[in-house]
Amino acid sequence: MTITVQARVQNAASHDVDQAMMLEMYRYMLLARALDERMWLLNRSGKAPFVISCQGHEAAQVGAAMALQQGKDFTLPYYRGLATVLVMGMTPREIMLAVLARAEDPSSGGRQMPAHYGHRKLKIVTQSSVVGTQIPHAVGVALAERLRGGDALAWTSFGEGTTSQGDFHEGVNLAAVMKLGVIFQCENNDYAISVPMSVQMAVASVADRAAAYGLPGVKVDGTDVLACYRATRDAAERGRAGDGPTLIEARCLRLTPHSSDDNDRTYRPSEELKAMREGDPVARFRLLLREQGLLDEAAHEQLRLRIAAQVDDATAYAEAAPMAGAGTLLDHVYG
Amino acid sequence: MTITVQARVQNAASHDVDQAMMLEMYRYMLLARALDERMWLLNRSGKAPFVISCQGHEAAQVGAAMALQQGKDFTLPYYRGLATVLVMGMTPREIMLAVLARAEDPSSGGRQMPAHYGHRKLKIVTQSSVVGTQIPHAVGVALAERLRGGDALAWTSFGEGTTSQGDFHEGVNLAAVMKLGVIFQCENNDYAISVPMSVQMAVASVADRAAAYGLPGVKVDGTDVLACYRATRDAAERGRAGDGPTLIEARCLRLTPHSSDDNDRTYRPSEELKAMREGDPVARFRLLLREQGLLDEAAHEQLRLRIAAQVDDATAYAEAAPMAGAGTLLDHVYG
Amino acid sequence: MPELTLLEAIRQGLDEAMAADARVFVFGEDVGRRGGVFRVTEGLLDKYGPLRVIDSPLAESVIVGACIGAAMNDARPIAEIQFADFIYPAFNQIISEAARIRYRSNDDWHVPLVIRAPYGGGIHGALYHSQSIEALFCHVPGLKVVAPATPYDAKALLKASLADPDPVLFLEHKKCYRLIKGQVPDGDYQVEIGKADIKRQGSDLTVLTYGLMLHYSLEAAEVLAGEDIDVEVVDLRTLRPLDTATILASVRKTSKLLIVHEDNLTGGLGGELAAIVAQEAFEQLDAPIMRVCGPDVPAMPYAKPLEEAFLPSPATIADAMRVLAAY
Amino acid sequence: MPELTLLEAIRQGLDEAMAADARVFVFGEDVGRRGGVFRVTEGLLDKYGPLRVIDSPLAESVIVGACIGAAMNDARPIAEIQFADFIYPAFNQIISEAARIRYRSNDDWHVPLVIRAPYGGGIHGALYHSQSIEALFCHVPGLKVVAPATPYDAKALLKASLADPDPVLFLEHKKCYRLIKGQVPDGDYQVEIGKADIKRQGSDLTVLTYGLMLHYSLEAAEVLAGEDIDVEVVDLRTLRPLDTATILASVRKTSKLLIVHEDNLTGGLGGELAAIVAQEAFEQLDAPIMRVCGPDVPAMPYAKPLEEAFLPSPATIADAMRVLAAY
C-alpha cells in the first residue's frame, strides 16, 4: 500500500493545523536554518572542524517532529536531524556546545562529531556515525514499549542511501512482522555523498518498498511542512493504536555539500544546484504564511532578529564554555 | 512486477520440454531422493553424524538446474541443494564422500558438514553454513562476468527464512541496480527450523518483494518440475540477454525435520506432516509421466533398480575411501 | 544442592531471572516453541508467554540491534545467537553500538544487554558450528565477555550479567552443555564478573584457561600430580575485564606460565595474557611463557580425525606442563 | 625518483595495476565520479571507465561479498571501505567467507581480493572516523593484513596484495595520507608481504610498530639518540603473517622490547607480539616487555584535548624508551 500525501495545503485555516502551530513550525525551521548557517561560518573561521547540514530537510523534520509527543516519544534521528532535535527540545546552546566540542555538550561531552545528537531526558537516542544502525534500535525501543504496555512511539530517520544497508531491511521487516509502533522516516535528498539515488536502487521511490514488508509506505513532499506533519500524525495514530509501523519517504533537498569535508561541484551540475534553491522549504513556507496573511514583513523581521539573538547567545555561550578536558578521556567506558 | 508461472502442464508433448528431457528430470529427482534416503539410514546406523535433506525440494531444484548450462553457468546452492548439484554434474560417489567426510570429498575434503557443496570444475561455488552469504557472492560472480564480457549466469538458492538477512537485501538490490545476470531462487518451505514464515515476513510471498528492488518476481509451484524449469529458463534468457536478474520463489515442502539434529514433531502438527506427503513432488511427477504414458511400471522399476545400484555403489565407494587424515589439518590456509 | 548440567544451570538461571524481573525477555531464533536448538530455553515460552520469549526472524544484526534499543528503553533483553559462529552479521551492532553507547553519550545512555552464544567444538560441528569467537570481542572496550566452565559459575554469572549495567557477551561451551555436571544452589548466590577462580591450587606452574579447556587442564594436572608436579589451574571465567590481580599473584607464586585455549593461537586471548605477565611479572618468571591453543586454521573440520587433531587434549596439555616444569 | 605522499603512492599503485591487468577493478562508495572521499581513486574513472571503477550502493556487506564472488570468477577486485570504522557490517563476509574459502573448499576455490580501508586517527575524526581495526583481523587465519607506513612500501605492498592469491586487508593510515612523503620508483619493484623492515638500526632496545606510530617512534628514537640511547625501530608493515624471524632477531640483539601501537591496548596486536617474544626469546630478554598503546576506550574522541590524550605521542614513546633503557 503506497499513500501519497497531498503535497500542498490550500488553506491555512484547515482545521487540523491552527495558525499558532504553523507559526511555531516556521519558527523552528528558521531557527534550524540560522543555526546551521552559523555552523558553516564557524567552520570557515576555523572554529568548528566539521559541519553537516540539515538545510533543505527542515520541513520534513519539523513537520514530523511536531506530530510526536515531546518527552514521551523516542526519536532516533540521523546526522541531518538538527531541526528534529530542536522541536524535541534541544536548545540552541546545546547544539552549539556540540559544534564546538565542549564538555557540557549533552549529546556526547564533545566526544562525537557534531550532529550526532543524543539527549536521554528528551528521549533523543544517541547515534553513531555508522549509517543505519539506529533503525534496529528504533524497533527495539518499540518492542520494549510493547513489553511494558506503554504507547510511546519510536521515530527514526535516515537517508535514501542508507536504505541499501542490511540493517534497514532487517529493522523494517521486524517492525512489520511484530506490528510495532515505529515510524521510519527516509529523508530522500537524491544523493549519498556523491552517489545518486539510481545507484542505490532500481526503483523510483523508497516508499514503494514498503509493500515488500507489509507496512504502509507514504510518499510526501519533504519541502512541504504541513504535508509532512499530516503524514507523521497519521502514522503516529496508527502506531499508537497498535496498528504497526509506517515507512514515510520525504523527498528533500540537500542544499549544501554533503558536509564541510565535501565539494559537491565535482559531481553535481551547477544548474541542479541553482534549480534546487528554488525549492528551499524555508522560503516556500514563508511565502505561504505571507500569502495567507499570517506573517507580514515586519513580524518576520522581528522573528528573524529574535532568532539571530538566540544564535548569537548560543554561540557566545558555547565559545565561553570549557572544552572537554583530557582528564576525562577514560571516563564511562563501563558503568 | 510479479509473474505467476502456470503450475500444471497439461501436455507432455508441449514443444519446449521433450520426452527425453522429462525422463531425465525424473531420473535426477529419483536419484536425489534415493541418495537422500540413504543418508538418513547412514545417520541412524551411526555412520553419518549429520544429514540435511532436499526431500520435497527436488522439483524446484531439478527444474531450475535443467534450465542452466552445465559447466558454464555458476551455481551457488544452499545446503538443501542435493538435486541441484546432481544436475550440475556431481556424482553420487562425490555426494557420499562428503556424507562420510572422506579425504576425496570434492566439496571440502571432509572439512565441512555434508551438504555444503562445492566443485570448481563444475562451477558449483563453495558455501558456508552462514545463511545468505552466497547471495552477494552470486552477484559478484555476475559482475565479473560482465567485466569480461561473458554471458555465464550466476544462480543461487536459499530458504525463505534467509530472506530476513541483510545479505539478501543488499545482494538482490545490487543485482537489480546493475542489471546483472543473476537468478535468485528462494525455496520457500514455510519453515526456518521451527520458525514459520509468518515470523520472517508480514507479506504472503517472497516473490512480491521483487517489486521493491525493481526486478521481476516469479511465483512458481516448487513441486511442479516443469513449471520450475520454465520459470528458470525464462529468467536465464533475460539474464543472458543482459536484461538483469530475476527472483523466483518456488513453494516447496520440507518433507523431513530441518536436519538430523531436529525433531519437528515438537512444532509441527502431525496432520500438517501427513498432508504434506500428498504433495510429494517425486510422486507427483511420476504420476504425470505414467498418465502420459512415458513411464510404465516396468520401466519405472528398471530405473529404480538402476538408481539403487548407483546409490549402493556410491555408498560402498565412500565407505571404502580413506577418512580425511589428521596430517592435513594445517593444509591450505593460505595459497 | 541438586546436580545440574551446565545447560540446566543456565536454563535455571534464565528461569529465575525472568521470574524475578518482568523486564527480562529472550529474543532469538527458535527460542520459543522449539526451546532453542540446544533446548536451553525449553519451557520458558509456556511459563512467560510470547511477549517475553520471542522467536526472531533469521537475522542476527536486528536480533542484537533491537535488543540494544529495548535495553535503552529500560527492558533487560537476552539475545540468543543460535551458534556463536553466526554472530558476525551482528558484529557491527555489538562493536559499533552496544559497546560504545555509554562512552559516546558521555554516560547518558546505557545498554544493559546480555548476548548468549554457544561456542566451541568437539561436537562434530565442523567449520561453522565449532568456532571460538572470544578474542574478537575481548579487544573491545565497553564490552564484557564471560565464559563460565561449570554449572555453578554459569548460573551465577548469568545473573551477574543480567544485573550488569553494560553489554555482556555470555559464552556457553557446547561440549560442556551436557558433559559438565555440578552442584548448583537454588536461587541467588554470587559470582562476580571480572573475578577469576583458582580451580586447583599448585606451586610448580600456573595454567590460565577457561571453558572446555579448563576441564582438560584439570585432567592433565591430575596426571601431573602423579608425577609430583604440582599445577595451579586458574579458571579465568571472565575474559574481559581480566582479573589481573589473581593472574599475577598466581604467576608470581609459581614463576611459570602455561596458557591454554581452544581458540586459534595467533591473536588469541593468550597473547594479551602473556603480555600482561611479561610486563608485570617479568622478574618472577623462570621460564618462557608457553601456549597450547587451537592451531591457526579457520576452525575445526568435520572429519573426526581432523576435529581431534585441532582440539588441544589433556595429553597435549600435560606434555606442555612437563616441558615447562622441567625448564 | 619522484617524491610522493602516501596517498599518491597508493593511487599510482592502483593506476599501474589497473593498466597492467584488465581483471582489476575498484568497487566502493564514492570511488567513481568523486574519486573517493580522500581522492585516492581520483582520475581512475576517466581512465578505466565505469565497468572498472564502480560506485557501489551504501552497503559494506555486499561491497565485500560481491567482490568475493567476482574474485572467484577470476576478476581481481579491490574493495574500498570508505572508513575502516565502517568495515564491521562486512565483518561476516570477510571472516566467515573470504578468509575461509580456500580452507573450507580444500584448496578448490580461492579469493584473490584486496580490501582497502583508511584507518587511524589524529584527523578530528572522532569516535567513528578514527578507529584502528587491525587486531580484529589479525586473529583470523586465511586473511593477510598489511599496514604500510611509507609511500615506498605502500605502493609495492599494494601490488603484492593484488598479486596475492588470498584476501588481503590493506590498511592506509589517514593521518599519513598527506603527511608522509617519500621517494617512489615508477613501475614495479618488490616488497614482500610478511616481511618487516628495520627502519632504524639500534642496539639498546627494539621497538615494534607500524603505521603512524612508526613515524612517531622514529622521532622518539632521534631524541633518544641525543641521550646516547640507541633504539632499533622495526616497521612490521605486514601484521599477519608476522615476520617472526626479523622480530626475534632484533629482540635477541637488543634484549629489550617496546611495542607501540595506536590501537587499544587490551587484546591489541601487542599482545601477540609479546607472547611470541616471551616464548621464543625469553632467555635473551633483559627487561619486562613494555607497551605504549591507545588506551582502552572505544576510540579517540572529537574534542582536540581528548584526541591528543588518546594518541601516543613521540614524547610518551620517548618516555617509555627511557624507562626501558634504564632498566
Ligand SMILES: Cc1ncc(C[n+]2csc(CCOP(=O)(O)OP(=O)(O)O)c2C)c(N)n1
Ligand atoms: C556504514 C557506513 N558506511 C559509510 C559511511 C560514510 N557515509 C557517511 S554519510 C554517507 C552517505 C549517506 O547518504 P544518505 O543515507 O542518502 O543520507 P544523506 O547524507 O544524503 O542525508 C556515507 C557513505 C557511514 N557513515 N557509514
Ligand SMILES: Cc1ncc(C[n+]2csc(CCOP(=O)(O)OP(=O)(O)O)c2C)c(N)n1
Ligand atoms: C546466519 C545464520 N544464522 C543461523 C543459522 C542456523 N540455521 C541454519 S538453517 C536455519 C534455518 C534456515 O531456514 P530457511 O532459510 O527457510 O531454509 P530451510 O532450511 O527452511 O530450507 C537456521 C536458523 C545459520 N546457519 N546462519
Ligand SMILES: [Mg+2]
Ligand atoms: Mg541522501
Ligand SMILES: [Mg+2]
Ligand atoms: Mg525454509
